[in-house]
Structures are given as structure tokens and as C-alpha cells.
Amino acid sequence: MRKRLNEAALSSLPAGIRRPDYDRSAVSTGIVHLGVGAFHRAHQAVYTDDVLAADPRWGIVAASLRSPDTFEALDPQQGLYTLSVRSQEGEALRVIGAIRRVIVAPRASDSLLDVMTNPATRIVTLTVTEKGYCHDPATGALNEKHPDIVHDLTYLKIPRSAPGFIIEALRRRRAAGDPPFTVLSCDNLPSNGRTVNRVLTRMAELVDPELGRFVAEQVSCPSTMVDRIVPATSDQDRERIGQALGVQDAWPVVTEPFTQWVIEDHFPLGRPPWEKAGAEFVGNVEPYEHMKLRLLNGSHSTLAYLGYLSGYETVADAMGDPSFVRLIQGLMDDEVAPTLHMPPGADLSSYKRALIERFKNPALKHRTWQIAMDGSQKLPQRLLGTVRDRLLVNAPIGRLSLGVAAWMRYVTGVDEKGAPIDVRDPMAPRLRELAERSEGSAERLARELFAVREIFGDDLPQDPRFTTAVTANLTKLYETGAKRTVAEFRPD
Structure with a gap:
């Protein structure tokens, strides 16, 4: 059995394996990501990893809203994992270090809400798939009868859904006098920023009309377009990558060379310099x-x-x-x-x-x-x-x-x-x-x-x-x- 990938193993990786070019101990949390999965780890986390040497304030705390699988894979690895970029020409491997911590929301909702309400958190990103927004796909409106929404409106302090966590965190920040974070959807929704704003505003209104006005008027939800093909990781991928690393990576991600991220540039509390990693900022996405x-x-x-x-x-x-x-x-x-x-x-x-x-x-x-x-x-x-x-x-x-x-x-x-x-x-x-x-x-x-x-x-x-x-x-x-x-x- 190979040893696990972790920070101690970085120095012994083969010369051709790219690894973080910054001091991970100096990285602080500026982003909370909801719905950690393969796509986030092959896309947004990579863009962030690319710019942490220039600005270490944007480390990621990633949360799984359902399964503990990603936590169980990455926690022993101190958040590290391998990115495999595959084409007909071959495979390039790189260790990504942008994720500082993984939280399983059903086990630790208080911990997740604590980090979301911390003033240092200035952006909350999401890849929860279309169904994670608890909305009506045909209209884009909040599905007020969705079981998770019904639960979250009844038990505000122990939410289950992505909208529930965001609204409770915003409610607490508003009560503390702290400005709201930016909400950045990276899912395939039409006008995803406006759709998310509509869903969040309606949910906030159901909690408290004043909170609804606060969300509608003060919470920025830029729209984005994300593009990268990320298939599910297979056992063969794990074995091949483990052989190349000389250590075991429980959950590497495999992707293609192509990547694109187009973002509307509206971040009231600031953002990472993602443009240095190739992201494109536009007025209308x-x-x-x-x-x-x-x-x-x-x-x-x-x-x-x-x-x-x-x-x-x-x-x-x-x-x-x-x-x-x-x-x-x-x-x-x-x-x-x-x-x-x-x-x-x-x-x-x-x-x-x-x-x-x-x-x-x-x-x-x-x-x-x-x-x-x-x-x-x-x-x-x-x-x-x-x-x-x-x-x-x-x-x-x-x-x-x-x-x-x-x-x-x-x-x-x-x-x-x-x-x-x-x-x-x-x-x-x-x-x-x-x-x-x-x-x-x-x-x-x-x-x-x-x-x-x-x-x-x-x-x-x-x-x-x-x-x-x-x-x-x-x-x-x-x-x-x-x-x-x-x-x-x-x-x-």
C-alpha cells in the first residue's frame, strides 16, 4: 500500500509533477465553495490555485452538502489532490492546493455557517448542479414546496440546501453589521447569477421581508460561464496516477486541456486576480x-x-x-x-x-x-x-x-x-x-x-x-x- 498524498509527500514527488508554488501555511480563507465535486476541483479551484502566489487571501473552504466521500478522500490529504489533464498527446499531472479544508455540511452545519459568516469570507461559489438550487427549471423560480426548502424555512439554523445555508449566513452577517459576500454560481443555469438572485431573494422574503429587500438590493450575484469537460474518476485513473506520483491519491480529477471561465465583474468585497489565470471578465456574460x-x-x-x-x-x-x-x-x-x-x-x-x-x-x-x-x-x-x-x-x-x-x-x-x-x-x-x-x-x-x-x-x-x-x-x-x-x- 502506497503512502497517501499530503504536504509531507510533496517534496518527494517526481520532478515532472507540478505542485503548489506558494506557502500553503500563509493562505487564508476568502472563498467558501458549496458542492465540492470533480468539476469545481478541475476548474475554479485550479484558477484559484494559479493566483495564490500573488494573493494568498483567497484559499477555499469547500463543503459537501450531501455525501462525505470527498471529505473522506481529501481530509487525510490536507486538501491536496491531483489534476490530470489528458489528451491524445499524453497526460500532465499537477497537485492542487487551493482547498484548505473540506466540510460535510450534514455533519457540521455550524462549522460551515461559522466560516460563511466570518467577515474574511468575501465570496461564496457554487457547483451544486441544476437540482441543487431547489427551483423550477421551467420558470427559474424557487420551488417553495421542495422538501429541503420546507425544512430550511422551519429550521433556519440547521439548513440542508444551498439556498438555505446562504440565506442563514447572510441573515447572521446582516445582524452582525457585516457586509454580504458575493454569491457566484458556476452551474449551467440560464442567466445563472440572476436566477440565483431570484431564488435567494424569494427565500429571504419567506424568512423576513426586510431580509428579502436586503438580499435583493445588496447581495451581488454575477453571472458566469464555465466550460471544461470533467468525466468521473475511475479506479484505473487512481491506479495510473498513483503509480506516476509514487503515493496514493484517493480522489484525483481527470479533465481535458481546454478550460474557459467568463465572469461578470461585480465583486463589492474584492476578488482574486483570476484574469491572471486566464479568466475573462465581461460586462454581460x-x-x-x-x-x-x-x-x-x-x-x-x-x-x-x-x-x-x-x-x-x-x-x-x-x-x-x-x-x-x-x-x-x-x-x-x-x-x-x-x-x-x-x-x-x-x-x-x-x-x-x-x-x-x-x-x-x-x-x-x-x-x-x-x-x-x-x-x-x-x-x-x-x-x-x-x-x-x-x-x-x-x-x-x-x-x-x-x-x-x-x-x-x-x-x-x-x-x-x-x-x-x-x-x-x-x-x-x-x-x-x-x-x-x-x-x-x-x-x-x-x-x-x-x-x-x-x-x-x-x-x-x-x-x-x-x-x-x-x-x-x-x-x-x-x-x-x-x-x-x-x-x-x-x-x-
Whole structure:
């Protein structure tokens, strides 16, 4: 058994392994991150690690709101972990030291609230996935009936949800006369800063109308766009990286060379100099956000559902099929790109070309099943917003509707060979019940799922241009299978 990665082991790592270039003992906490997971550790934590030598006031305390797994992996390692950047050219390893401490919120809510209320904490960042905001994906409003929100409004001092922790910390800071921290969402939500502000303001109003006004008027929630593909870490990754390090890393993260972070620059209490690490600060992030959500994430979800149903384990496997490349290229060029309005200088053509190459990267092993998770929360942002924009100008939605139909086929929980699909989604029981009610009829399944207003809203189920296209594609998926459907697909 190898020794664990920790600070004592840094000096003995092989020469080719990059390690922190600053004194970790001099780093103080300026950021609390909610929802510590692979993406945060491959993205925001890396940008922060890059600038701690210049300004050590921005160390991160990271909190898991559910599982203790990350704490159990990183606590014995003093927060250190390995970043593996993989491409067809090889693998580069780097030890990241920006995370000073990991907290498991259900075990230590007081500790988390203490660090959030400390005046030295000036930014709270989030990667809690779409479902972590306890909102209605179709409208962006707080879901006031969400069990965690109901709990947090009843028991303010022991919150469960990300909004609950933020509101209780802001309430305490306001009572102490301390200014509010900036709330920075790094999740794939449309206008994520404004969505978060809407959710937080409503929750604060339910606690106390004065607190609601305070949040609405004084809490800054800049919007962001984040972009980096981060597949789940496998046991093979752990073994390969451990051999290269000469020590055991319980939870390294694997990612691609590409990374992008676009941020609206509104931080009343200051921020790290992330621009020195390559972040781009802009006045309005929305065009970049739409670009990424619709081109990358929309294509990814389409690839995930159709690829899984076709028997492709990874995105790269699916993109090894020329029919899938043709479908995704057409989706981006003909149906998504016309809905985007980019600022001068933005090179949309280069971004699309880069996406195709990123999707083809065989070193990442990004599983279609992983991307397919939480589709009920992702569909409104990734595909349905684009659908609405296309329908506004009476433009075709053939490929978009195929992606939606593939999601419908996937959430039945049974694949094309009759084997069970492990559908991971907060609405999975309800979706499975609707699928069973359809009794194998594509038309009835579509009708049942269209009625889920949290996903499709009130408008799309009433638009025959949408319902007819999705139902036709779903019927084709049942009759001929996903692989043949993709191969035979021809645009309208």
C-alpha cells in the first residue's frame, strides 16, 4: 500500500509533477465553495490555485452538502489532490492546493455557517448542479414546496440546501453589521447569477421581508460561464496516477486541456486576480452562456441519450460513428448557432470546431450514462430554450426534437435490448410511473411526458410543431432503434 498524498509527500514527488508554488501555511480563507465535486476541483479551484502566489487571501473552504466521500478522500490529504489533464498527446499531472479544508455540511452545519459568516469570507461559489438550487427549471423560480426548502424555512439554523445555508449566513452577517459576500454560481443555469438572485431573494422574503429587500438590493450575484469537460474518476485513473506520483491519491480529477471561465465583474468585497489565470471578465456574460449551454451542453445531452441507447459507452465512442458527427455538426451549425448573438470578436466557428475535437478526445472516457443524469433539470436549459427560439421564427427543430425524444426513450428505464437503465434523476420515480402508464406506446409516452410542466412549461405542449416533431422521432426510435435513427436522419 502506497503512502497517501499530503504536504509531507510533496517534496518527494517526481520532478515532472507540478505542485503548489506558494506557502500553503500563509493562505487564508476568502472563498467558501458549496458542492465540492470533480468539476469545481478541475476548474475554479485550479484558477484559484494559479493566483495564490500573488494573493494568498483567497484559499477555499469547500463543503459537501450531501455525501462525505470527498471529505473522506481529501481530509487525510490536507486538501491536496491531483489534476490530470489528458489528451491524445499524453497526460500532465499537477497537485492542487487551493482547498484548505473540506466540510460535510450534514455533519457540521455550524462549522460551515461559522466560516460563511466570518467577515474574511468575501465570496461564496457554487457547483451544486441544476437540482441543487431547489427551483423550477421551467420558470427559474424557487420551488417553495421542495422538501429541503420546507425544512430550511422551519429550521433556519440547521439548513440542508444551498439556498438555505446562504440565506442563514447572510441573515447572521446582516445582524452582525457585516457586509454580504458575493454569491457566484458556476452551474449551467440560464442567466445563472440572476436566477440565483431570484431564488435567494424569494427565500429571504419567506424568512423576513426586510431580509428579502436586503438580499435583493445588496447581495451581488454575477453571472458566469464555465466550460471544461470533467468525466468521473475511475479506479484505473487512481491506479495510473498513483503509480506516476509514487503515493496514493484517493480522489484525483481527470479533465481535458481546454478550460474557459467568463465572469461578470461585480465583486463589492474584492476578488482574486483570476484574469491572471486566464479568466475573462465581461460586462454581460449571457451571450457566452448561451453559446456554451446550447452548443456544448445541448450537444452533449443529445449525444448522451442517443449514444447510450445506441450502445456507446463514451462520448468519444459515439463520435467515432460518422453518423453521430454529422448529426451533432448539423445540430450546432443549422439549429443552435442561428439562435446565438455573440459580441464582436467572438469566434463561433472556431468554438464549434473545437467542440467536435473535444468530443472526439479518446483519453477522457466521458461516459454517456454520466452525462445523461438529471435530464429533467437540464433539458430546459440545454435544448428547450433553443427550441423556443427556433419556433419563434418558425424554423425547423428536427435535430433538437430528436434529442428530446431520445431523453423520453431513455427515462423509460429500459434499453433497446430490454435491460434496465439506471436512471439517475430527481424526478426518476415520477418519470418511470408515466412511462409505465404509456404501456409501450410512443405516442402515449410523449403525451404523458409533455404534461410535466416543470420541464416543458405551459407553452411547448400546446405547440403542434414541437409535439408532432418529438412524437415522430420517438416513434422512430422505438421502431428502428437509436443507432439506425441517427444513421438515417435527414434534416427537414
